[in-house]
Amino acid sequence: MSSAASSAVSSAWRASFVTPSFPVEPDGPAAYFRGEFTAGERPLRATLHVTALGIVEPYLNGVRVGDEVLAPGWTSYRHRLQVRAHDVTGLIQDGPNALGAIVGEGWAAGRLGFEGRRHHYTDRPALFLRLELDYGDHARVVGTGPGFTCATGAVLGASLYDGETYDARLEPHGWNLPGFDDSAWSPVEPFEWDLGTLVAPTAPPIRRIEELAPVEITTSPSGKTIVDFGQNISGWVRLTTTGEAGRTVTVRHAEVPDQGRARHRDPAHRRRDRPLHAARRG
Numbered sequence: 001m002s003s004a005a006s007s008a009v010s011s012a013w014r015a016s017f018v019t020p021s022f023p024v025e026p027d028g029p030a031a032y033f034r035g036e037f038t039a040g041e042r043p044l045r046a047t048l049h050v051t052a053l054g055i056v057e058p059y060l061n062g063v064r065v066g067d068e069v070l071a072p073g074w075t076s077y078r079h080r081l082q083v084r085a086h087d088v089t090g091l092i093q094d095g096p097n098a099l100g101a102i103v104g105e106g107w108a109a110g111r112l113g114f115e116g117r118r119h120h121y122t123d124r125p126a127l128f129l130r131l132e133l134d135y136g137d138h139a140r141v142v143g144t145g146p147g148f149t150c151a152t153g154a155v156l157g158a159s160l161y162d163g164e165t166y167d168a169r170l171e172p173h174g175w176n177l178p179g180f181d182d183s184a185w186s187p188v189e190p191f192e193w194d195l196g197t198l199v200a201p202t203a204p205p206i207r208r209i210e211e212l213a214p215v216e217i218t219t220s221p222s223g224k225t226i227v228d229f230g231q232n233i234s235g236w237v238r239l240t241t242t243g244e245a246g247r248t249v250t251v252r253h254a255e256v257p258d259q260g261r262a263r264h265r266d267p268a269h270r271r272r273d274r275p276l277h278a279a280r281r282g
Contacts, residue, residue, distance in 0.1 A: 013195050015130040015143020017053070018188035020150045024124040027111070027159055029152035033127050033188065034100040036178055037142045039092050043133040046092045048099075051083040051198065053191075054125030055106035055158070059176040060091045061098055068205035074107045077121045078194075082201045083128070092133070093178075099142070100176030103127050104158030111161055126191040128198075149185035151175075169245060208235070228257065 020031045050058045051072045058065040065086050072082040108121040131142040153172050157165035174180045215230035
């Protein structure tokens, strides 16, 4: 792409990447972003374009947008960063609206590869949102930039290799709804990134496609509960817990059963630490 064409594409986006203004620690909390706008009237069509340096979960007026997981996927980000478009017409409200997103470090900033190195593409996560409101005779664009704020919340760790740590007591309830008091949140900072690298996806997104019930639930000699799903899969565990708030439930994933125990190829691999009463994310 020529420099002139790249510049035209970049200006057409009319949005920019933003990143937290506070320090971002390796294996630390995920970043929560939010911004509000007033629609005035319902548009004929509304399209939300989403990507991130990291893994992103977008929200509009409290509703999780799309059914994609691990977005935007793994590419050579400095050359191609996929942007997914979502029809959100039915989520736009007359009056105040709120855009939000949770961004973890993912492939872009997190630990990656056999050597355990991180920051292959960026030293901190960044978010890009562009909402186009089509009114027929005119259009309006709302995008990430000045006016958005950022904080941390219940997601205290979100690593592709080391799993997620989630403390439901720290969830800022209502953070992705209009009218939320974000006076204690920090302003975002602009993040320099070549918008000419933004491309439309070339393959279907990663989605949840099936639910599996356990084939066997047993107890190990040490008293741990072992849940066998009967096959090696990539996925998430959904569970319900009871108990005192503040206690921790640890879910470890293993590939090989070993004499009544779950043998872990890597003891730290895919850990999921969640306090009781934590609402299942993602």
